[in-house]
Amino acid sequence: MKKSLGLMLFPGFQIVDLAAVTVFEVANAMPGGPYYDMHMLSEHGGAVMSSAGVPVVTQRFDAPAFDTIMVAGSMDLIRSTPGFLDFLREASLASRRTASICTGAFCLAEAGLLDGLRVTTHWALARELQRLYPKAKVEEDRIFIQSDNVWSSAGMTACIDLALALVEADHGAELARAVARKMVVYHRRTGGQSQFSALLELEPKSDRIQTALTYAKRNLRKPLSVDELADAAHLSRRQFSRAFRLETGQSPAKAVETLRVEAARNMIEEGNHAIDVVAREVGFDDPERMRRAFIRAYGVPPQAIKRAARSVA
Structure with missing residues (x-):
């Protein structure tokens, strides 16, 4: 009916x-x-x-x-x-x-x-x-x-x-x-997922910095050193670091952490992955490092995000 x-x-x-x-x-x-x-x-x-x-x-x-x-x-x-x-x-x-x-x-x-x-x-x-x-x-x-x-x-x-x-x-x-x-869209985002996007918040002005950020987002499991990101942007380390901070207001390391935290939050909200598995998949060295990054970004640890996602599922 x-x-x-x-x-x-x-x-x-x-x-x-x-x-x-x-x-x-x-x-x-x-x-x-x-x-x-x-x-x-x-x-x-x-x-x-x-x-x-x-x-x-x-x-x-x-x-x-x-x-x-x-x-x-x-x-x-x-x-x-x-x-x-x-x-x-x-x-x-x-x-x-x-x-x-x-x-x-x-x-x-x-x-x-x-x-x-x-x-x-x-x-x-x-x-x-x-x-x-x-x-x-x-x-x-x-x-x-x-x-x-x-x-x-x-x-x-x-x-x-x-x-x-x-x-x-x-x-x-x-x-x-x-x-x-x-409809050629991703399967629906979970209700608890953030309305914000890290790439949109960073708002790079040039194609080269955008390319580096896109590279980082696709390769979060890698160490993603400044040299690696500079290579992706086809810039010297010095040129890249200076341009990156001017365009985004952040250091490359801080921006990578932001991307990792966002990816981790999405994994937590959209699946039933263990916290240590999430940390490994998005490139954090260990769950404790990810926990500290979550508290800096959201004011709460990953476990709190996981509980909130379950409550609205």
Whole structure:
């Protein structure tokens, strides 16, 4: 039996959120499908303009009962209308689960649906969500979260991870993996995975430093001396060390540690690997060295990250 999903849109919604719909569309084309019946909803029906200027045809709010009701997000915070909030409250009560994408979490909070629940949103607005709605338990560095019957995701492409997680919850991991392969994306990131990327945070300005960082990320099990990285960048040791610090604000050794910590965290969150195995795979000499690096980066040891990942799995 197909499950009905209603995606609530509003003028100015972020069009990338429709990528979540593609996950369900692809799932429908898999053997055994169709699995989902999608409905684009809005307060007044008809064409609703996205923030990109592309209109999407919707149906007017009507019967509130869906298997899943979802709320899209927006580039900027948009105050919900009373009619939008009334339907969201009714639909949340009548539906099996409620979900938000990006700043859609603000709509859920405004409707009073997040009191006492864990929630995430785009990292840039997470603290504002917590400030405005102190009864919600905002976790700003999460890809998605399930708390009771409410699911929420970070911004932009995190809607794909959320939708894949919903498919997995409904129909199992194999279907979710098949959908991810069809969409040419990695299988969904775990909910506890960080919203941040070490390579993005370092922001190298030149191709040569970017090449060295990419080389390091692909060869974390190696010692990765400054000489080795300089060779990868086709620079002398002196030129490389100077350019690296100017472009990233870090020493090569510190940047490599950052990459190793991120890779270790991903392994811990996405699998059931022993801590000493993780340390070896990402190039730390021993688990104690990795523990100290985790505390410097996250304020907690790897074991705490592992426990947190298990709690949201």
